[in-house]
Amino acid sequence: MAVVLVLVLIVVGSVLFHLLSPWWWTPIASNWDYIDNTIIISFWITGIVFAAVVLFMAYCVFRFRHREGNRAAYEPENKRLESWLMIVTAFGVTALLVPGLFVWSRFVTVPGDATAIEVVAQQWQWSFRLPGKDGKLGTSDTRDVTADNPLGVAPKDPNGQDDVLVQAADLHLPVGKPVKVLLRSIDVLHDFYIPEFRAKMDMIPGSVTYFWFTPTRTGTFQVLCAELCGQGHPLMHGVVVVDTEQDYLAWLGQQQTFAQLSAPQQSGSANQPPGKIIASNLGVAANSKLSRSAQ
Amino acid sequence: MSVILVFLLVIAGFAGWWLSHQRLTAKPWLEQGLAGDFVGFDRSALPTAKIGLGVFLAVVGCLFSLFTSAYFMRMGLPDWQPLPLPRLLWLNTGMLVLSSVALQCAVVAARKGQIDNVRLGLATAGFTTLAFLVGQLMAWRQLTGDGYLLASNPANSFFYLITGMHGLHILGGLVGLGRTSVGAWNGARPERLRLSVELCAMYWHFLLFVWLCIFALLAGWAATFIDICQRLLT
Amino acid sequence: MVDVTPADAVPPAEVGEVELYHPHSWWTKYVFSQDAKVIAVQYSATATAIGLVALVLSWLMRLQLGFPGTFDFITPEAYYQFITMHGMIMVIYLLTALFLGGFGNYLIPLMVGARDMVFPYVNMLSYWIYLLAVLVLVSSFFAPGGPTGAGWTLYPPQAIMSGTPGGQDWGIILMLSSLILFIVGFTMGGLNYVVTVLQGRTRGMTLMRLPLTVWGIFTATVMALLAFPALFVACVMMLLDRVLGTSFFMPAIVEMGEQLQHNGGSPILFQHLFWFFGHPEVYIVALPAFGIVSDLISTHARKNIFGYRMMVWAIIAIGALSFVVWAHHMYVSGMNPYFGFFFATTTLIIAVPTAIKVYNWVLTLWRGDIHLTIPMLFALAFIVTFVNGGLTGLFLGNVVVDVPLSDTMFVVAHFHMVMGVAPILVIFGAIYHWYPKVTGRMLDETLGRFHFWVTFVGAYLIFFPMHYLGLMGVPRRYAELTDMTIMTESARHLNSFISIMAFIVGFAQMVFLFNLIWSIRHGREAGGNPWRATTLEWQTPQTPPEHGNFGKELPIVYRWAYDYSVPGAKEDFIPQNVPGDFAPSREPA
Numbered sequence A: 001m002a003v004v005l006v007l008v009l010i011v012v013g014s015v016l017f018h019l020l021s022p023w024w025w026t027p028i029a030s031n032w033d034y035i036d037n038t039i040i041i042s043f044w045i046t047g048i049v050f051a052a053v054v055l056f057m058a059y060c061v062f063r064f065r066h067r068e069g070n071r072a073a074y075e076p077e078n079k080r081l082e083s084w085l086m087i088v089t090a091f092g093v094t095a096l097l098v099p100g101l102f103v104w105s106r107f108v109t110v111p112g113d114a115t116a117i118e119v120v121a122q123q124w125q126w127s128f129r130l131p132g133k134d135g136k137l138g139t140s141d142t143r144d145v146t147a148d149n150p151l152g153v154a155p156k157d158p159n160g161q162d163d164v165l166v167q168a169a170d171l172h173l174p175v176g177k178p179v180k181v182l183l184r185s186i187d188v189l190h191d192f193y194i195p196e197f198r199a200k201m202d203m204i205p206g207s208v209t210y211f212w213f214t215p216t217r218t219g220t221f222q223v224l225c226a227e228l229c230g231q232g233h234p235l236m237h238g239v240v241v242v243d244t245e246q247d248y249l250a251w252l253g254q255q256q257t258f259a260q261l262s263a264p265q266q267s268g269s270a271n272q273p274p275g276k277i278i279a280s281n282l283g284v285a286a287n288s289k290l291s292r293s294a295q
Numbered sequence B: 001m002s003v004i005l006v007f008l009l010v011i012a013g014f015a016g017w018w019l020s021h022q023r024l025t026a027k028p029w030l031e032q033g034l035a036g037d038f039v040g041f042d043r044s045a046l047p048t049a050k051i052g053l054g055v056f057l058a059v060v061g062c063l064f065s066l067f068t069s070a071y072f073m074r075m076g077l078p079d080w081q082p083l084p085l086p087r088l089l090w091l092n093t094g095m096l097v098l099s100s101v102a103l104q105c106a107v108v109a110a111r112k113g114q115i116d117n118v119r120l121g122l123a124t125a126g127f128t129t130l131a132f133l134v135g136q137l138m139a140w141r142q143l144t145g146d147g148y149l150l151a152s153n154p155a156n157s158f159f160y161l162i163t164g165m166h167g168l169h170i171l172g173g174l175v176g177l178g179r180t181s182v183g184a185w186n187g188a189r190p191e192r193l194r195l196s197v198e199l200c201a202m203y204w205h206f207l208l209f210v211w212l213c214i215f216a217l218l219a220g221w222a223a224t225f226i227d228i229c230q231r232l233l234t
Numbered sequence C: 001m002v003d004v005t006p007a008d009a010v011p012p013a014e015v016g017e018v019e020l021y022h023p024h025s026w027w028t029k030y031v032f033s034q035d036a037k038v039i040a041v042q043y044s045a046t047a048t049a050i051g052l053v054a055l056v057l058s059w060l061m062r063l064q065l066g067f068p069g070t071f072d073f074i075t076p077e078a079y080y081q082f083i084t085m086h087g088m089i090m091v092i093y094l095l096t097a098l099f100l101g102g103f104g105n106y107l108i109p110l111m112v113g114a115r116d117m118v119f120p121y122v123n124m125l126s127y128w129i130y131l132l133a134v135l136v137l138v139s140s141f142f143a144p145g146g147p148t149g150a151g152w153t154l155y156p157p158q159a160i161m162s163g164t165p166g167g168q169d170w171g172i173i174l175m176l177s178s179l180i181l182f183i184v185g186f187t188m189g190g191l192n193y194v195v196t197v198l199q200g201r202t203r204g205m206t207l208m209r210l211p212l213t214v215w216g217i218f219t220a221t222v223m224a225l226l227a228f229p230a231l232f233v234a235c236v237m238m239l240l241d242r243v244l245g246t247s248f249f250m251p252a253i254v255e256m257g258e259q260l261q262h263n264g265g266s267p268i269l270f271q272h273l274f275w276f277f278g279h280p281e282v283y284i285v286a287l288p289a290f291g292i293v294s295d296l297i298s299t300h301a302r303k304n305i306f307g308y309r310m311m312v313w314a315i316i317a318i319g320a321l322s323f324v325v326w327a328h329h330m331y332v333s334g335m336n337p338y339f340g341f342f343f344a345t346t347t348l349i350i351a352v353p354t355a356i357k358v359y360n361w362v363l364t365l366w367r368g369d370i371h372l373t374i375p376m377l378f379a380l381a382f383i384v385t386f387v388n389g390g391l392t393g394l395f396l397g398n399v400v401v402d403v404p405l406s407d408t409m410f411v412v413a414h415f416h417m418v419m420g421v422a423p424i425l426v427i428f429g430a431i432y433h434w435y436p437k438v439t440g441r442m443l444d445e446t447l448g449r450f451h452f453w454v455t456f457v458g459a460y461l462i463f464f465p466m467h468y469l470g471l472m473g474v475p476r477r478y479a480e481l482t483d484m485t486i487m488t489e490s491a492r493h494l495n496s497f498i499s500i501m502a503f504i505v506g507f508a509q510m511v512f513l514f515n516l517i518w519s520i521r522h523g524r525e526a527g528g529n530p531w532r533a534t535t536l537e538w539q540t541p542q543t544p545p546e547h548g549n550f551g552k553e554l555p556i557v558y559r560w561a562y563d564y565s566v567p568g569a570k571e572d573f574i575p576q577n578v579p580g581d582f583a584p585s586r587e588p589a
């Protein structure tokens, strides 16, 4: 009999937990509230099924538990009932799938006016590249990566010269403008994930992946890496700041282009190439963090 | 992954055909007694060992289909540079065909009870198979000599990997062939000998088939063939 | 009513007296035994032992997650090594080995009425190779650099690079070698299970008279034979990449500022191969559980399984469909996004036959005579956790919902519920059910109930709240959750709570182990058929069954496996080998 009680408690408890617990998704900051809505639909449908099955089971155990002299009924099958259940299930599954596929088709169709920006991952930091005045990103290749060109932008490509590089620093985005995020990695798999934006996608060395979204409110959001990429994986945080148009332009004005960044080293200046400083600093930062937690 | 899916479809076809003879729509609660103990509804009349080998060959087929799938997938990338196949492979193919034929002769002889011919067939098969393996090794040496090293390019890696895997399976078969031969010379029971010779033949035919597919794949004909089919379809 | 006498019956392909290898010494009887029952026990004991290692590893991980910063020896490296070994051991070396090698070996020959597996020698080899695989795996704990920390998915390039523990040391090499051995060993065993079901069935045992346990294990084995080659291929290719410097999966890479030699490989190719194995693998552990739980419910509710034919068809349908859904693990892997439409559809279609099975289990309870024995309790708990995990699977299979949830704790909670907790509960139920046959004695009831309640309620409390952490966005495989803006104070408390529950559940398993060992000597005598069950394994002349299983004569099967509470019959069960007609001559309304 305890089991009947526990089964009922599990249903009631799970529903209450769902409704009352403080653990829920973060306030959304992108256009993907479609996804949230699909999740809500899923919660409704699956919640009802879960409660129905478990409560029915509890009732059966209560009603048909063994007592002296009981004997089970004999019923090998019931075609009608089974067909009905199958139809109802198929219907429920369709109700989940159709909105899901509908939203997915939006997810994979990038709007024409989306600005392409590039996120480059490496163990264990994020860098970004924005198109310059020409509005185009230059090509890139992992084989072009050197200490002075840590993102591997093709040095010969004229489109790439005015690209704005944000190396191991915060990325800013203007609010309300759709962005197509091109994702690239120069070492292992990573995954660019910002919980508030809902979207994520793996980055694969050797190819460029993408997703798109429109930031819908200003604020500072944390980037998390969501694909195991070695021992620094849990520390691979980054920051994306969504600005008003004005603030964004102000920030953009302070950034350096690829040409500017590679200039000092081409003229043979004694200065250390900036890329190297950043890379090695970060390496140290990540490593010291790791060893700190190791102590 | 299309090759493996096609392969699994074939397996599913077999399974479906077999299941369709098993009265899966019967209502077992209505049938008492020895119902179903007719030929065909029950176990197969084939020797169990043959069925076992058949299942094993399905697994081997699956393995090579997967290699093929991986090969095609990698081949689809733009920087694919296939390596030239050594002429020697033709000779090796001939050797493998010979060994298959020899084993088939041994099967026929075993069915007729001609033990001398069985021995002859087994010996021929053994030698031609060894020749095949040696030939494959020479082909490898020739390629490495020409600078097509294992690690220098994915096409090379696939070549060595797939031919190597096939060679290993042949090597495993040779163990079985060896045991059969020992039986043939030491006077094993005729029906036992017949079964083992048949098993060897089955395995050899299958590996010959696999080799022909691999050969077509590595030579690039398989890709051309699929290309033509696709064009015909569209 | 079909009642026929054999016209042209094929003689049973039993393992004949000549081939049945009779043990001559203690060594051949208990160690190098060719008796499937001994091999089953060997498989089970080895799987349990290595499973305990995985359990301890899960404690260590929960220590770190629940009480971050308290345990200094759990570095990120160590955490990733634990997570990898935990996942791999649980999925492959525990669940697969226990269901197929353990239950398959013990139950198939007994349930189909065979003297032994059809190739006993190969069957023995299978176990020893499995043991070798386990030893190689364990040896990586002691290798320089420790075991691999690549995650159980072993995704390259990371798995064989120096940023990952064991990537440039022995860890990954030993892991891949161990997997290759496992697959070779499994294939030997798998051939036996399949061919024994095909050829070893006794007279009258048609396919539709097989207990669902056999159907489940049989289908799972067929799937495993076809799916494991994909893992084999992936392992061999990765081993070559690691050892000989080929580039199957390795594109051009800059590691820590240095250009590596590799060029032109495709990391996605590995993922396709891995999941081509990995998804069927989920059903390889689920289908035997489905089968076993059907038999537990039917036996302990004294009622025939509802919709037997539908259950069989559903098993076959699930088995076939599960080969065309693999890429639902790769929705956000960067593969062609249009694949998402196809794979989401196939994935949700699988939900239909799976749901049918659930309905039929609960409908078997309806108007049953439910004995709340421990196996029955575990079966009920299985339904709860399986339904819960199956339903969250609908979230993750529905491609766009997977986008925010993939690689978060939601996924961890989902797969633990559906392929961790649910099958393990069935394993426990099955052990309580068949232990009397294996040892001749019952497991202790009080300890058993304690074990049940703590395990079921505890596991639910571990994994149900965990979904909500995932919903918040907490990623999986995070050795520390420091400096994260989404981690609230209350979420940290929740993590501590989960960890404490994990320890309590783990403790209950020690009680279970004690029960297992203690009851061998001190348990209540069971008799041959304590549950009054119909299937053949309960009809053996001796308990535990001896070598050859059925004494002089093989049983002949006259009826299906579910003649419980047949109207008109005196007892509420009629064993499969009892002739005569007790069934109503028409279908009841």
Ligand code: HEM
Pocket (backbone or CB within 6 Å): C058, C059, C061, C062, C065, C083, C084, C086, C087, C088, C090, C091, C095, C150, C151, C152, C153, C412, C415, C416, C419, C420, C421, C424, C459, C462, C475, C476, C477, C478, C502, C505, C506
């Ligand atoms: C009470 C028992 C268990 C506990 C407390 C537990 C705990 C954990 C924890 C803490 C993780 C790491 C989560 C993360 O940080 O991403 C994990 C991962 C995992 N567990 Fe369990 N686990 C248990 C039982 C099982 C069982 C029975 C299975 C069998 C299927 C299993 C399979 C896995 C797998 C496959 C992973 C993923 C490993 C990876 O990400 O590479 N676990 N488990």
Ligand SMILES: [Cu+2]
Pocket (backbone or CB within 6 Å): A189, A190, A191, A225, A226, A227, A228, A229, A230, A232, A233, A234, A236
């Ligand atoms: Cu990462």
Ligand SMILES: [Cu+2]
Pocket (backbone or CB within 6 Å): C278, C279, C282, C325, C326, C328, C329
């Ligand atoms: Cu899956």
